[in-house]
Amino acid sequence: MASFASLLCAALTQAETLFDYQLQPVQVAEGTWVVPGVPEDFSRSNGGNIVNIGFIETSAGVVLIDTGPSLRYAQQLEAAVARVTSQPIVAAIITHHHPDHWFGNQHFKTLPIYALPETLGAMVNEGDNFADNLYRMSGDWMRSTEPTPANTALADNTLSIGDHTFQLIKLKGHTVADLAVLDTNTGVLFAGDLAFDQRAPTTPHADIDTWLASLDSLGDIDYRLLVPGHGQPAPDDRAIQFTRHYLLWLQNLLRQSAQVGDVPTDVINKPIPAAFQEASLVREELSRSVIHLYPGLEANTLSTHKQGGYN
Amino acid sequence: MTRHVATALIRLLGLVVLLGGSALARSGLERNGADPLDSPMWENMHERFLAGEDYVFDAAIEVIAPSYAEDSLNVPVAFSVSGIENIQQIAVFADLNPLPMVLRLRPVTVAPAMAFRFKLQQSSPVRVAALTDDGLWHVGSAWIDAAGGGCTAPSVGMASGNWTETFGTVNAGFFPRESGNRLKLQIMHPMDTGLAEGIPRFHIEQLQLRNLDDDSLMAELELYEPISENPLLSFDIGAVSGVALEGYDNNANTFTADLVNP
Numbered sequence: 001m002a003s004f005a006s007l008l009c010a011a012l013t014q015a016e017t018l019f020d021y022q023l024q025p026v027q028v029a030e031g032t033w034v035v036p037g038v039p040e041d042f043s044r045s046n047g048g049n050i051v052n053i054g055f056i057e058t059s060a061g062v063v064l065i066d067t068g069p070s071l072r073y074a075q076q077l078e079a080a081v082a083r084v085t086s087q088p089i090v091a092a093i094i095t096h097h098h099p100d101h102w103f104g105n106q107h108f109k110t111l112p113i114y115a116l117p118e119t120l121g122a123m124v125n126e127g128d129n130f131a132d133n134l135y136r137m138s139g140d141w142m143r144s145t146e147p148t149p150a151n152t153a154l155a156d157n158t159l160s161i162g163d164h165t166f167q168l169i170k171l172k173g174h175t176v177a178d179l180a181v182l183d184t185n186t187g188v189l190f191a192g193d194l195a196f197d198q199r200a201p202t203t204p205h206a207d208i209d210t211w212l213a214s215l216d217s218l219g220d221i222d223y224r225l226l227v228p229g230h231g232q233p234a235p236d237d238r239a240i241q242f243t244r245h246y247l248l249w250l251q252n253l254l255r256q257s258a259q260v261g262d263v264p265t266d267v268i269n270k271p272i273p274a275a276f277q278e279a280s281l282v283r284e285e286l287s288r289s290v291i292h293l294y295p296g297l298e299a300n301t302l303s304t305h306k307q308g309g310y311n
Numbered sequence: 312m313t314r315h316v317a318t319a320l321i322r323l324l325g326l327v328v329l330l331g332g333s334a335l336a337r338s339g340l341e342r343n344g345a346d347p348l349d350s351p352m353w354e355n356m357h358e359r360f361l362a363g364e365d366y367v368f369d370a371a372i373e374v375i376a377p378s379y380a381e382d383s384l385n386v387p388v389a390f391s392v393s394g395i396e397n398i399q400q401i402a403v404f405a406d407l408n409p410l411p412m413v414l415r416l417r418p419v420t421v422a423p424a425m426a427f428r429f430k431l432q433q434s435s436p437v438r439v440a441a442l443t444d445d446g447l448w449h450v451g452s453a454w455i456d457a458a459g460g461g462c463t464a465p466s467v468g469m470a471s472g473n474w475t476e477t478f479g480t481v482n483a484g485f486f487p488r489e490s491g492n493r494l495k496l497q498i499m500h501p502m503d504t505g506l507a508e509g510i511p512r513f514h515i516e517q518l519q520l521r522n523l524d525d526d527s528l529m530a531e532l533e534l535y536e537p538i539s540e541n542p543l544l545s546f547d548i549g550a551v552s553g554v555a556l557e558g559y560d561n562n563a564n565t566f567t568a569d570l571v572n573p
């Protein structure tokens with residue numbers, strides 16, 4: 001055991017020193033790969049490799065679904081793509097404005113990088129703040145990364161690249177604009193962060209009611225494989241179900257807590273239901289979600305009282 | 312050593328010392344002992360805010376905060392005191408904040424407990440120190456990691472210019488709890504720290520809570536710059552069901568409201 005542990009330790013240390021994300025594309029359908037991230041938050045050990053990035057080989061070249069958390073990641077992603085196909089990368093489609101999904105854009109900036117108009121705006125507005133946070137959390141893995149917003153706004157409902165037609169499903173709720181991309185050639189649905197599986201959903205820009213409605217829309221789509229933003233790809237709707245159950249639990253917990261007068265730190269320490277105890281980062285994300293979402297609910301339980309006003 | 316390892320070590324040390332503290336409680340806590348969080352500023356804090364008086368680190372003071380601030384402008388904290396009588400005042404401060412002093416509470420009839428949100432500029436201990444009538448400060452601590460920027464940012468209201476629309480409004484709610492009524496009150500106020508360029512210090516300084524029935528004093532409170540914009544403060548007020556609020560800010564605006572459990 002000891003020798004295994006020390007070997008593992010040595011391997012991790014080496015990965016950190018070399019800033020090698022060790023990206024391993026997994027083929028999930030014909031001409032379609034997912035590069036899976038770890039079910040963790042940004043850290044100096046994972047360098048921000050916490051997200052699923054997809055890529056599809058078309059007759060015109062390779063299309064990326066999201067570009068990853070850093071410049072180094074994007075460079076290594078290009079190399080990983082080249083290990084499984086001889087086609088060049090020709091375009092990227094960004095699902096939403098959270099930085100783990102687009103901080104690799106810089107490396108592909110001469111190509112068309114597509115995103116919804118609201119996502120473009122949010123990238124411009126929040127990119128610098130995101131960069132501050134990621135440099136602090138992921139450290140030198142971020143070296144030379146500059147937030148580079150997408151360069152092409154998506155207006156239509158479909159996008160054709162080579163022999164592939166992508167259906168663009170414009171939703172929201174996880175953020176101000178969440179794009180789900182269905183590859184009509186293969187039936188693979190890239191759900192972005194509307195769907196998480198066995199990893200607590202994140203809520204810094206969430207509107208839970210809107211998000212739940214978007215999950216219903218995702219469920220209506222005829223797909224053969226669903227790739228969540230975080231968690232395992234699967235042929236069924238388990239990621240949609242997991243995300244829905246989690247969000248309903250969170251919403252009820254926050255509402256009920258506000259009604260009985262709990263203070264935020266009471267809610268942060270509430271018990272986690274058995275259904276989510278195996279999932280990653282539930283306690284951490286509950287704490288973050290209380291900070292994002294509880295102030296509004298708490299203020300709503302108060303009413304204005306007769307007052308002398310101020311003078 | 313990575314930040315996480317360092318933080319974990321600090322927490323572990325804190326735990327060990329806290330356990331040690333409660334074991335020592337029977338025979339008396341160690342006076343003026345080492346800071347369980349090993350903050351470089353502890354001695355400075357002790358001189359500035361506890362007047363250099365005797366203290367014990369005491370697990371009877373519970374400080375609850377998230378381990379990571381997430382929103383540096385709104386870091387929720389709650390504290391409570393169990394098994395200590397005759398508390399004269401409670402001081403709350405964050406060692407490594409550019410403006411460390413957060414609030415002082417003099418609990419007359421309210422429980423020695425509160426919840427509030429505050430602005431945190433960088434990772435720091437947050438301390439809650441309760442002074443008992445024997446002149447000893449009982450100190451509880453929690454460590455909060457933060458990304459920063461909490462104190463040098465302008466208030467949202469001041470930055471957007473619309474703070475005057477709601478300025479001075481008091482919102483409140485009463486909640487029956489096991490231990491009696493909980494009062495949450497919110498005063499709409501920018502609470503600017505003076506550290507954001509071109510925006511002067513502007514914050515509520517003093518609040519008093521009185522029992523509406525007999526005008527008796529329930530609590531006095533001093534608020535300082537780090538308290539978050541539109542402060543939302545929670546108190547456990549026992550059986551009281553009507554509270555007269557009075558207060559003022561550093562620009563001599565006064566705030567009064569009668570808060571009644573409907």
Ligand SMILES: [Zn+2]
Binds near residue numbers: 096
């Ligand atoms: Zn996201």
